[in-house]
Amino acid sequence: MDTIEDIGRRPMDVTGRLNILLVHVWFWPHVGGGDRHVELLGRELVAKGHKVTVWCADVPEHNEKEFSRHGISVVRIPATSVLGGVDPIVSIKNLDMSDFDIVHLHDTLPILIRKTALKASKMGIPIVTTYHNDYVKSTLIGRLIKRIRWSLQGNRTLSSSEIIIALRPYFGDLLRSKGARGEIRIIPTGFEPPQDSRRRPERTPEGPFLLYLSRLTKQKGVDILLDAWGSMDDNERNGHAMVVAGTGPMEQDVIDASNSPSESDLHHLGLVDEEEKSWLLENASGLVLPSRFEGLPAILLEGAWAGLPVAMADVNGLGDFVEKGGFGITFQSNSSMQCKLAMLRLSMA
Template sequence: MRVLMLSWEYPPVVVGGLGRHVHALARTLAGQGHEVVVLCRQPAGTDPETHPASDTVVDGVRLVRVAEDPPHLTFERDLVAWTLAMGHAMARAGHRLLRDWRPDVVHAHDWLVTHPAIALAEAAEVPLVATIHATEAGRHSGWLSHTHSQQIHSVEWWLANRADALITCSAAMRAEAAELFEVEPESITVLHNGIEADTWQARATGAAARGSGGAPLLLYFGRLEWEKGVQDLLAALPRIRERHPGTTVAIAGCGTHQDWLVEQAAEHGVSDVARFVGHLPDPELQSLLSTADAVVLPSRYEPFGIVALEAAAAGAPLVASTAGGLGEIVHDGRTGLAFAPGDVEGLADAVDAVLRDPRAAAQRAEAARARLGSDFNWERIASDTAAVYAAAECGEHPPLARPKIATGNVLGRGE
C-alpha cells in the first residue's frame, strides 16, 4: 500500500515516545514492502533559511520535512497558532506531493497534524486513519480549565470523529478516547507500541555491576512533566534512603516542569542525591540503564509507556505505577512491581522490595524482557496496522458541530 503519514515528531526531532513510534512503524512498514511517505517538520525555532524544506529517503522511508513559516511563533508561547502554522506548511507540501503521487491511506499521529491530515485525505479522496497517542484531558487529570486545553480537546474530538478508523496504543487509551470523544469503543483498534529490543540490550559489564554491593542507583527517564509523577519519586526518596542508605536517583530527560522538580527535590531534602542529568543520547542512556538497580516510572497519567519497554529490553528491574498503559506492560509480581498512581508510600515499598531481593528483581526483569519478542514486536504491529489501512473505507462525513466543553471533570477524576 501507499501510505502518507503525518507526524509532528520524527527523528532527530523527538519530543517523546510518539517520535520513536512513528519512526519504527514507518521503517517496518517500508521493510514489509509498503511505500511510506512521512510528512514531518524541521526543528522548532528554525526558519526556511537555517533549515529549508527537504525531501529525502532514509531507511526506505521517504521523508518530506517542512520548514517553519516565517512568522515569529513559538511552541512554548503560541501553541495553537504554532500548530496551525505547522499544519499550513504540511498542507502546502502535501498538495505538492499529490501532483504526481497518490496515497491509498492517510495516517495522522495525534492532534497536532489534524488540519493537514484531514485536508490531504479529502484532497486525495482516501481513508483517514488516526492514532490517538494521548489526550489533553488525560494529561490534566480530566480538567479542561484553560482556554488552550479546551482548544486542543476540540481538535482531538474533531480528529476522532472525522477519522475513518481509530487506533490507540492501549486498552486504557481506548476507553479514555471513547468516553472523551463520544465514539464507540468497538470502533477503536488497540495496537501496542513496539520495541526493537536488540538496540537496548544491557552491556555485559554494566549488567555485572548491578547489585555488586555499591550504593543503590535508581533511574527515571522520560519527559519532565507533572503527569509523569517524578515529584512522587522525589517525595519517596527520603523513605527509601532510610531503609537503604546511600541510595541515589538519576533523572534523565527535559520538560516544562524541570525547575519545579528541582524545587521539589530541595523541599524533600534530596537535592544532593537526585541528579538531573538532562536528555541523554541513547548510548549513554543504555549505559545508565545497565547499572541501575531499578527503573522507576511513577506516572500519574500514561497512555502507554514506551520507556517501560526500553527498560525491559535493557534488563533493568521495573517499578511502575498502574497508570494507563503501564498497567498493561508491568504485571505486578511477574514482570515488575506496581503501585497506584500518586501512592508515595506504595512507591517506596516497591523500591524497597527490589533492593532487598535483587535475585527476585532480576527474575522479574528477565520475564519482562522475554515478553518483548512476542507481545511488542514491531513486525506484528506493522502488519496489524496495515490490516487497519486495508479495512478502512471513506465514510460519510456530514458537517460536525462544535463539541461541548464540560465545566467539570470530564473523566470523573478527583485532581
C-alpha cells in the same frame, strides 16, 4: 482511489510501493516516546519498500526544514506560536498532498492533525489515526474543556478515519465510551530491544541505583520523583542512588536538585544514547515511572524486555497492565508519598 480496506483485502496491492504520510506534532530533534514510535514505524515501512514522509511542527526550531532521516523524508512546518506549550499553530496550506496514498495521523486534537485530516478528507485520501494517550485533567473546568474539545474536535478526527488504532484495550474501550464508531484495532507501541553493545555513561554512581529514564516534564511526574526521592533518608534509600536520564522542560529542576549538598545521591545524566541506555537498563535495580498520564511508554517495554523491575504510576490502566504482565509494581499516581513507598520496595527487592 482505493480505500484502506480495499488494499487490505488484496494482498497483491500491498506488494506495490505506497506513498505514506505520517503526521505527528513532534519529531526529531524533539525527544519523546511518540516521536520514537513514529520514527520506528517509518523505518519499518521504508525497509519494506514504501515511500514515507513525516510532517511535524518545527518545535524546537531546527536549522533544516526539509531533510531525510533513516530514509524518511521529514518536513518541519514553522509554527507562529504554541498554544499551552503543547499545540503549535501551523499552516499546511502550501503543502501538497496529492501524491499520498495513505495518511496516518498520530493524535486527534492538535491543530496540525486536524488540518491534515480535513485536507486529506476533501481529497479522498484514506486516513488511519492512532490514539496514543488520554490527557488527564484534575480540575472541574479542565475536564469540562477537555469534554468540549473532544466533542468538537477529537471525534471529528476519528470520524474521518477509516481505521482507528489504539495502543491497548484500555484505550479501545475509552474511545468507545467517547462515542468512537467503526473498527478499532489494538496495536501496541513498537520498540527496539536494548542493544547488545553497552557503554557506561559518565557520572554514573559506582553502587546500586534506581533509574528514571524519560522526558523531563511535569506530565512524566519529574516533580513527584524529586519530591519523593528528597523525602527518603539514607536508611530508606538502602544504599541506592537515583539516576535521572533524559532531557526536557524540567531539566534545570533536576540539575538544581542534583547540585544540592543534601542530594549527593541524585545523579543527572542528561540525554543518553542507545548504548548508554542499554547499560542503564542492564545495571539499574529498578525503573521508576511516576507519570501523571501515559499511553504505552516505550521505556516501560524496554525495561520489561531487559528484565528490569518497574514501579509504574497507576494511570490510564497501566497499573493493571504492569501487574498482570509481571513487569513490576504499581502505585497511586500524582502522589509523592506513594512514589516514595514504591521506590522503597524497589530498593529492597
